Amino acid sequence: MIETTIFSLLNGLVYGLLLFMLSSGLTLIFSMMGVLNFAHASFYMLGAYFAYEMSIHIGFWPALILAPIAVGFAGAALERYGLRNVHKYGHVAELVFTFGIAFLIEEVVQFIWGKDQQPYNAPPLLDFPLFTLFNVDFPAYKAFMLFVSIAIFIALLVVLTKTRVGLIIQAAITHPHMVGMLGHNVPLVFMATFGVGTALAGIAGVIAAPVLGTYPGMAFDLGSIIFVVVVFGGLGSLAGAFVASLMIGIVQTFAVSFNIGMPDLLALLGLEFGADHFLVDLWTISLPQIGPLIPYLMLIIMLIFRPLGLFGSREV
Amino acid sequence: MLKVTDLHAYYGKSHILQGVNLHVKEGEIVSLLGRNGVGRSTTVNALLGNVECHGSALYKDQEIIGLKPHQISHLGLGIVVENRAIFPTLTVRQNLALGMKKANKFGRWSYDDMFDMFSNLRERADVPAGVLSGGEQQMLTMCRTLMGDPDLIMIDEPTEGLAPKIVTQVGKLLEEIANRGVSILLVEQKLTIALKISSRVYVMGHGQIVYEGTPDELRENEQIRKEWLEV
Numbered sequence: 001m002i003e004t005t006i007f008s009l010l011n012g013l014v015y016g017l018l019l020f021m022l023s024s025g026l027t028l029i030f031s032m033m034g035v036l037n038f039a040h041a042s043f044y045m046l047g048a049y050f051a052y053e054m055s056i057h058i059g060f061w062p063a064l065i066l067a068p069i070a071v072g073f074a075g076a077a078l079e080r081y082g083l084r085n086v087h088k089y090g091h092v093a094e095l096v097f098t099f100g101i102a103f104l105i106e107e108v109v110q111f112i113w114g115k116d117q118q119p120y121n122a123p124p125l126l127d128f129p130l131f132t133l134f135n136v137d138f139p140a141y142k143a144f145m146l147f148v149s150i151a152i153f154i155a156l157l158v159v160l161t162k163t164r165v166g167l168i169i170q171a172a173i174t175h176p177h178m179v180g181m182l183g184h185n186v187p188l189v190f191m192a193t194f195g196v197g198t199a200l201a202g203i204a205g206v207i208a209a210p211v212l213g214t215y216p217g218m219a220f221d222l223g224s225i226i227f228v229v230v231v232f233g234g235l236g237s238l239a240g241a242f243v244a245s246l247m248i249g250i251v252q253t254f255a256v257s258f259n260i261g262m263p264d265l266l267a268l269l270g271l272e273f274g275a276d277h278f279l280v281d282l283w284t285i286s287l288p289q290i291g292p293l294i295p296y297l298m299l300i301i302m303l304i305f306r307p308l309g310l311f312g313s314r315e316v
Numbered sequence: 317m318l319k320v321t322d323l324h325a326y327y328g329k330s331h332i333l334q335g336v337n338l339h340v341k342e343g344e345i346v347s348l349l350g351r352n353g354v355g356r357s358t359t360v361n362a363l364l365g366n367v368e369c370h371g372s373a374l375y376k377d378q379e380i381i382g383l384k385p386h387q388i389s390h391l392g393l394g395i396v397v398e399n400r401a402i403f404p405t406l407t408v409r410q411n412l413a414l415g416m417k418k419a420n421k422f423g424r425w426s427y428d429d430m431f432d433m434f435s436n437l438r439e440r441a442d443v444p445a446g447v448l449s450g451g452e453q454q455m456l457t458m459c460r461t462l463m464g465d466p467d468l469i470m471i472d473e474p475t476e477g478l479a480p481k482i483v484t485q486v487g488k489l490l491e492e493i494a495n496r497g498v499s500i501l502l503v504e505q506k507l508t509i510a511l512k513i514s515s516r517v518y519v520m521g522h523g524q525i526v527y528e529g530t531p532d533e534l535r536e537n538e539q540i541r542k543e544w545l546e547v
Contacts, residue, residue, distance in 0.1 A: 164419050167410050171403040178401040181364060183389035183417040183464055 003134035008257045014142050016249020017149030021204040023229040023241040025197025031173045031236030033190055038098040041223030042105035043198040047071045047205025048214045052120035060123035068202035075198025079191045110216045118214040145207050228295045232302050234312020248295045255294050261286030317342045317499055323371035325362040332358045334523040345500040347510035350520035356503045360470050394466025398473045400457045404446025408437055411445050415463030423465025424496045430459040451482035468499040519544050
């Protein structure tokens with residue numbers, strides 16, 4: 001029990017911080033530009049594929065640095081030459097545009113690398129158990145993921161709160177027009193934010209792919225969860241995205257590792273149903289089975305009782 | 317310094333500005349007066365490129381219609397908007413810092429100038445601007461724009477909704493701005509401050525300039541005041 005708790009907590013932390021790397025960019029882009037970027041997770045996938053391709057030629061470590069930069073440039077280019085032109089047609093057009101881009105990226109990835117999972121693995125340097133607790137190994141690579149995520153989080157925090165660029169970004173979140181009238185080049189800030197946001201998604205892809213897999217469905221698999229995170233935490237709130245990422249990361253990991261189910265619950269209440277009961281499927285359901293549903297359940301409850309999300313200041 | 321010629325602006329199909337002509341000379345305080353809805357704020361917004369418009373606006377002999385807001389700002393044209401638009405999550409000092417176009421690039425104004433004029437801002441320098449009172453926010457908005465060292469500043473309804481004591485303070489600041497050689501285009505509905513400090517006034521009606529003169533001439537012209545200004 002203790003080992004499951006400790007390992008679930010660690011894994012939840014790794015997964016949660018990974019979600020934050022994705023959701024932070026998404027929420028920054030949304031709050032500043034009003035664009036809910038449906039293609040955000042596609043940049044996460046691009047990060048993974050770029051890193052895989054680069055790692056073949058130049059090795060894991062240079063790819064770790066270069067792939068997110070390449071993704072960031074792709075994101076900035078998408079803003080500059082795509083979204084900026086679509087902007088004048090309103091938010092619906094932008095939404096549909098990013099939706100289309102998500103499909104396009106998925107098709108391009110399949111066209112180049114095929115539908116199969118790619119053999120992109122953790123580097124040999126990190127391919128060993130960092131420690132063993134109760135006969136269970138904790139891989140060094142996961143500790144590395146944790147380390148990178150925390151470093152990115154701290155860097156983001158410092159840039160946003162301590163630098164002038166960060167202040168401009170914070171100001172542009174609430175009053176982009178005013179920031180422009182004070183002499184700051186808002187379109188440039190938008191493009192840079194989009195680039196950095198997508199680069200963060202790229203980093204997430206690069207470091208997560210050796211664990212979660214590099215396959216064309218990876219964007220779709222994570223895409224819906226990061227929207228849950230952003231809405232749950234409050235659209236436009238970085239603090240909200242952070243708390244929601246950790247909550248959902250940990251809750252989801254716990255749900256799949258604790259094999260408790262309705263029979264245990266019913267036994268506690270002193271109830272028992274026969275195997276021929278017509279609701280037998282419901283009475284035998286277990287936590288790991290409904291684990292993937294829990295974030296969505298949390299989202300629905302949040303939307304009913306607090307549509308602003310945890311720390312949000314505007315309605316969804 | 318600023319010369320607006322035949323400015324037309326549209327909101328969708330409505331033709332709001334129907335050929336506005338006005339000019340502001342160097343060191344001048346000029347007021348643009350008129351009732352609500354006559355196009356005063358639209359004139360400012362058109363000059364800043366926030367509204368679809370055509371016509372000409374020369375600032376320091378350069379056409380600004382069609383430029384982006386940050387480009388206009390870099391030419392030395394400052395704006396204080398009507399809805400204040402302070403950055404609520406940033407502190408007072410950070411708000412002022414963002415008024416500067418580059419970090420620590422001071423012009424005619426320093427932090428201390430602002431804090432000397434409005435001691436409230438000094439006391440609350442490290443407080444998030446969102447918790448300031450309406451009057452303090454108005455001060456902050458004006459000071460923030462001044463930190464960018466504009467040569468002409470357009471101020472939209474600076475006294476709206478403010479207590480009389482603060483209105484007096486705003487009036488003093490406007491005079492101080494003029495003393496430092498900054499021209500002002502004051503957009504106002506009320507005449508109190510405008511007539512006291514302006515060297516010339518324009519009156520707007522139905523999207524056009526319907527009167528131009530000195531404050532004294534306007535005081536004496538009862539017909540214009542009755543037709544276009546008084547409620």
